[in-house]
Amino acid sequence: MDRAVTYIANCVGYLLRVFVVWVAVVTLYIQINALPTQxxxxxxxxxxxxxxxxxxxxxxxxxxxxxIPGQGKNSAxxxxxxxGQGVIADDDDEDRDEHDGDDSDEDSGSERQKPVxxxxxxxxxxxxxxxxxxxxxxxxxxPSCIPREAVIQVLPETSKPHVMFWPGCVTVKRCGGCCNSDLHECQPTRSETVQVKVVQMEYTPRARRYFQFDGIVIRNITNHTDCSCQCKIKPQDCNPVTQVHNNCQCQCKKLVSCPARKLWDPVRCQCVCITSQQDRRCLKRQEWDDNSCSCTCRKDLEASCRPPHWFNRRRCKCQRRST
Known part of the structure; x- marks a missing residue:
């Protein structure tokens, strides 16, 4: 009876190992033949x-x-x-005339090649x-990246909420267009300051029409004169210690192989723990350690332990030495 149970257990274990290997092979095949998703x-x-x-x-x-327009008989x-399968029949009358009367091939019994x-x-x-x-x-x-007409709102100073301008919007040139890449955007390379004249009005609740004319004032507005497609992410956006700016992206200066329980983070350029937040919940006297990807004793507890006491790392407690 015991031998039969052992034999059945061995067979089940063998089948499980075969199944695991089969799943691994199928997964590897799918990964190799998978199309890029990005x-x-x-x-x-x-x-x-x-x-x-x-x-x-x-x-x-x-x-x-x-x-060349006009030289083709077909559309676009x-x-x-x-x-090797024949020629297309030409509609040119001159070409037809050249072959009219030439029936030597027909007389010899040979058949002319039919147009495909x-x-x-x-x-x-x-x-x-x-x-x-x-x-x-x-x-x-x-749409090219060029200065285009844009409507810009003319706002008064924040310290004067009772002041209003008319017109409230003016038309200036601002960079706009398509860069055909999510890594780029149309940005100004040269701009100038233009002056626009607007009517300044002051709100007075006691006035008959609420607003009083306060003169014509000049406002400075930025006007874009030249544009180009530039990187959205600038070199100053990258961490100079761990990253380098390349192809409009912040890329890690070096790549390293991560140990077990860790995964490479291309943003922070370092290996990070792949554990979930729930697994990072530690006991009262413990704290999460990103180096070991596990809960360890709190460093402040160990630092505060002084002789004749010793720190028990299993219990994360400072204990008196036994004599």
Missing amino acids: IPPAVMYGMTQVRTIDDLLQMLDQPVKPV WDLEVTQ PAVLTGYQSHPKTMLTPLQFSDVEPL
């Missing part, structure tokens, strides 16, 4: 240089095929010809289809 920052950094359709085609690794979409119907490539994906800028003529252009 565009790499380096690729996003380069997208800021894509300003036109020609730039986009270069990013798509497609050779730009020059299209080229007709695809399969090499043209295939309109359209938006299809084909390894022999060359994309051209003319095919993207209906795509919206990229």
Whole structure:
């Protein structure tokens, strides 16, 4: 009876080990063949240089095929010809005349090669289809990063809440546009101060119309004159001790392999404990230690323990030495 139980237990253990290995192999296969779920920052950094359709085609690794208006018989979409399977029949009358009357092939019994119907490539994906800028003529252009008209509110000084300006808003130039990258934003590279004249009014509750004319005043407004796509994250935003500014990001100066129970944190550039907040709850005389990722005795208790006492680290208590 005991031998049978032992045999069954061994079989169950073997099956469990086989199942664990199978799960590990399947998980590894899924990870290897999984598609990337996020565009790499380096690729996003380069997208800021894509300003036109020609730039986009270069990013798509497609050779730009020059299209001369008036020389093509087709629309923006080229007709695809399969090499070695015939030619497309030409509608040119002159080419037809050259072959009219030439029936030597027919007399010899040979059959003329029939034209292969043209295939309109359209938006299809084909390894022999060359994309051209003319095919993207209906795509919206990229809004450039330039000074654009913007409505700015003219506010009085905070120390004068009873003062109001008219008009309350003016039109100036402010940087705006698309940088085509989440790492960049349209920022001013040069600006100037312009003066605008507005009517200043003072609120007086005892007046018949509540506001009294207080003159025409000049307000200074910032006007952007030049713009460019710049990094959202600046070098001064990075920690100079542990980080370096690269590709509009704060990246760690060095990467290290983390020990057990720790995981690399790319923000703090150090290994951090992977335990949850609930696991970090320690006893009364203990505190959480990020180095060991465990609860340890409070340092103040150990520091306050003086001879002839000794500190018991198992109980986190200062005890008298036994004589």
